[in-house]
Amino acid sequence: MFLNFNSSKHQQHLEELPKIPQIAADIQILYSPKAFRNALLKAISGAQHRIYLVALYLEQDQGGQVILDALYKAKQINSHLEVAVLVDWHRAQRSRIGGNNGHTNADWYCNMAEFYSGVEVPVYGVPINTREALGVLHLKGFIVDNNVIYSGANLNNIYLHQHDKYRYDRYYIIRNPLLAESLLSYIRQQFFTALAVNRLDDPTRPKRLKIKHNTKLFRHSLREARYCYEGKAALNELAITPLVGLGKQSILNQTIHNLICAASTSIILCTPYFNMPARLVRHLVSQLRKGKQIEVIVGDKTANDFYLPTDQPFQIIGILPYLYEINLRNFVTRLQSYINNGQLIVRLWKNSENSYHIKGIWIDNEWLLLTGNNLNPRSWRLDLENALLIHDPQHELYSQREQELALIRTDTEVVLHFTELQSIADYPVKVRKLIRRLRPIFIDRLISQIL
Numbered sequence: 001m002f003l004n005f006n007s008s009k010h011q012q013h014l015e016e017l018p019k020i021p022q023i024a025a026d027i028q029i030l031y032s033p034k035a036f037r038n039a040l041l042k043a044i045s046g047a048q049h050r051i052y053l054v055a056l057y058l059e060q061d062q063g064g065q066v067i068l069d070a071l072y073k074a075k076q077i078n079s080h081l082e083v084a085v086l087v088d089w090h091r092a093q094r095s096r097i098g099g100n101n102g103h104t105n106a107d108w109y110c111n112m113a114e115f116y117s118g119v120e121v122p123v124y125g126v127p128i129n130t131r132e133a134l135g136v137l138h139l140k141g142f143i144v145d146n147n148v149i150y151s152g153a154n155l156n157n158i159y160l161h162q163h164d165k166y167r168y169d170r171y172y173i174i175r176n177p178l179l180a181e182s183l184l185s186y187i188r189q190q191f192f193t194a195l196a197v198n199r200l201d202d203p204t205r206p207k208r209l210k211i212k213h214n215t216k217l218f219r220h221s222l223r224e225a226r227y228c229y230e231g232k233a234a235l236n237e238l239a240i241t242p243l244v245g246l247g248k249q250s251i252l253n254q255t256i257h258n259l260i261c262a263a264s265t266s267i268i269l270c271t272p273y274f275n276m277p278a279r280l281v282r283h284l285v286s287q288l289r290k291g292k293q294i295e296v297i298v299g300d301k302t303a304n305d306f307y308l309p310t311d312q313p314f315q316i317i318g319i320l321p322y323l324y325e326i327n328l329r330n331f332v333t334r335l336q337s338y339i340n341n342g343q344l345i346v347r348l349w350k351n352s353e354n355s356y357h358i359k360g361i362w363i364d365n366e367w368l369l370l371t372g373n374n375l376n377p378r379s380w381r382l383d384l385e386n387a388l389l390i391h392d393p394q395h396e397l398y399s400q401r402e403q404e405l406a407l408i409r410t411d412t413e414v415v416l417h418f419t420e421l422q423s424i425a426d427y428p429v430k431v432r433k434l435i436r437r438l439r440p441i442f443i444d445r446l447i448s449q450i451l
Contacts (some may be wrong), residue, residue, distance in 0.1 A: 010262035014367065017255070017389070018231025019239035020178050024396035030171035031407050033161035036151060037063070039173060043144040044070045050082035052143040052184060056136060057091045058123070059156035060108035066162070067155050068109075072116045086139075086191060089125030090132035090208075092200050109201040125200040126191055127215045128222070128246070128384045130208070135219070135382040139244070140372035143184050146177040150388055152359055152372040158305075159357075167305065167355045170404070172370055174240070174388075182229035182242055190225050194218045222246045222384055238396050244386040252373070252387055253380055257283065259363055259389070266293040268362040270408065272305075272355075273320075274298045274328040275376040281331070288338050295345040297408060299356030301325045303349055314430045322431050325421060332418040339416065347412035358408060366393055368401065 030036050044051055044067075051071065058064050068085075075083050092105045109123045129135035142149040153159040153169040191197045196211050196218035223246050233239030245252030260267060260283045267287060274296075276284075284294055301307055301321035308318035328346070338344035349356040361369040371387035373379045390397070415421065424435055 010258040013255070013258040014262055014389075014391075015235055017241045018229065019233035019241050019391060020176060020182070020229060020231055021233040022174070022176055022179075022238045022240050022390070024238055026175035027397060027400070028173040029400045029404050030173065031404065033153065033159060033166045033168065033171075036153060036169070036171040037066075037160040037162075039171070040142065040149060041066070041070055043142075043147060043149060043173075044074050047074055047081060047144050048078070049145050050143065050184070052082070052084050052086070052187060053155070054086045054137070054139045054141055054187065055154045056088050056138060057105060057154050057156070058085055058087055059154070060103075060105050061157045061162070063157040063160040063162040064105075064155050066160070068112055068121070071121050072112070072119050075119050075121055076116075083121050084187075085121065085123040086126055086137070086187065087123065087200070088132070088137040089127035089196075089198075089200070091136060092123075092125055094132070106200040106205070110203045113201040121201075122199055123201045124191065124197055125205070126384075127196050127208075127211065127218070129219055129382070130212050130215050135246075135384070138372055138379065138383040139386045141183050141386065141388075143180050146175055146180050148172075148174045148176065148180050148183060148388075150174060150370055152357055158355070165354055167357045168349070168351075168408075169357045170360060170370060172388075176240065178229060179240055179242060179388075182227045185229075186225070186227050186244060189228075190222065194221070219246070223250070226251060233391075235391075236393055238394065239391045241389040241391070242386065243389060244384070246384045248381050250385075252371075252385055255387075255389060256280070256361070256369070256373075256375070259361055259367060259369060260284065260287065262367075263287060263292055263363045265364050266295075266362075268295045268297070268405065269375070270297045270358045270360050271375045272299045272303075272357050272359065273374050273376050274324045274331070275374075276327075277375075277377050277380045280375060285335065288335065288343060291343070293343055293345075294338075295347065297347045297349060297358070297412060298328060299358075300348045300350035303351070303354065303356040305355045305357070307355075310428050314428075316434070319431060319434055322424075322427055322435065326424065326435075329418055329421040329423065332415055332421065336418055346415040347409060348415060349408070349412045351411040362401070362405070365395060365398065365401075367391060368397070 071083055075081050126137040128137050140152055150172045151169050157163055158165055158167045196214040198205050227242040227244055243252040243255055304321035306317055306320040335344055359371055359374055368390040369387055373385045379385050424432055
């Protein structure tokens, strides 16, 4: 009886969330990064009123160049077009990890603004904290007229499959004026009014220390901010709830908690980095004990964007995929009995030298969480995250949903026993030595908390 009460309490939370009505025919799921790139470029070139791109970064490479050129050309053709790009303030002003090039993305934005002199395509830097390690802009969702193009992807060669390698993500195109307006309203109210948010395409932009106080005030305000909209959808119709949050107690984290606890039959969960908050792991274990079916799809360590092939010079950042694998091996070891009886399925995604960046939760063929949230402690506590929670009580998206999951599973292998995952003794010498040196002082835990 008590268990039923708890389940209904979590279900009630989901049911009481305000929901925006959605027409099934106005949701299109794309299944590859090339399709995503082509759809984004088509949307930009065809935009009539507005284009707002929000991402962790827009990088200076061929993929990023194609996108920024397309924005400038769209603005040249239609001077009344609203165009803005929003990226993380800190990420834009440093070189890539391991890179030695002092020329940053922000410098490139300035060069592009000079090259297209007279055409206004502002690029805003959004500082979520005073330092990148303490929080970044991790919002997702591109708004083009009344369409929301939602993906966990950022904008560079690998996310856009510009060359041979790609980073696999999820890609949705959702036509919904109210949804687009709610996301845009948040940007305007929270970002464009904040003194901490400044133009990156301006070479006179302020230094980090000058906006430190404003950044702290900005972060505080973001903890309370939510998407504002009128939710008119009934419980028996297809609907979307946009969620945004910063910090452990955010509405997004609360909803993820309730979503997993409300499952009556099945849970499917994707994350590229197996480093889930302890609370989330407890929920999964609890649901297994209640007889629920759970499938976890995670990237192999070689499909991690931090993975460094053994023939490349070793850097400390390259330890992360191994730490995530250690977490996964411990998880599988602990829950081996549920794998043995078929109740828990753990899949590893791997496809040549490509990488895996898929996140999301599917519950009971009824709820679908589309998010850029990595479901890790950093996402839980430090970064500004958002998500779209889709409620599909009539299973109108069933065909597209199943096709998406089938393609995600295509390049996976099921882990049948924890010994199929490497142990520390199997790792390259430099990795093995570093892990054993760090473990006594718990630095590995600190690293996994902030990356």
